[in-house]
């Protein structure tokens with residue numbers, strides 16, 4: 076089974092940065108020719124096409140950070156799944172906590188984004204995670220349960236949900252340097268996998284995100300219930316992201 080290493084560049088990047096990033100990453104990344112690790116770079120929308128062209132010929136996939144829930148063209152500012160696949164963008168992050176905070180999407184909108192991505196054979200990376208207040212109040216599972224509940228309506232529309240990936244990202248761990256204990260990550264990711272399978276009849280790989288760095292990636296990816304990592308800050312440095320990707324095979 077492959078291990079996913081996903082770089083979420085958020086609102087960072089430029090043509091110069093990407094031009095310099097790819098060769099440095101390739102020089103430092105050891106597993107380019109193995110199928111054991113799937114590397115996915117998620118730049119902001121304007122740089123998707125350029126990133127795809129820079130990664131051409133290497134087994135590095137490119138993902139978007141959002142996709143529209145709409146299907147009709149009269150939706151100013153929206154980007155459709157058709158446009159993303161036209162650019163050879165194969166993956167898409169849906170429901171990241173920063174997106175949820177900025178746009179307050181309804182569960183129905185998130186479900187439609189997942190459906191639009193799956194309908195075009197894209198791989199959605201569906202992000203879920205509890206706030207610090209919910210974590211402190213021991214409400215993690217009930218928050219995740221409610222975020223995951225849209226998957227049953229997605230499953231009613233889509234016969235094939237086998238490409239779905241789930242990223243568990245506690246909001247309080249994103250960009251803070253705080254990480255749950257390895258036991259907590261293992262238990263929650265295990266519970267998520269079971270819960271998702273009860274809603275969709277599919278076994279979805281569960282990834283962890285939130286302050287993943289070169290010094291904790293190997294241990295996190297060695298947990299049985301964790302099939303990869305979604306990396307923000309540490310993915311902006313090509314050497315440190317390559318080190319994280321190299322740790323994927325050490326953790327096998």
Ligand code: PGA
Nearest residue numbers: 249250285286306307308
């Ligand atoms: P971080 O971000 O690695 O900087 O904590 C992760 C994310 O937001 O996906």
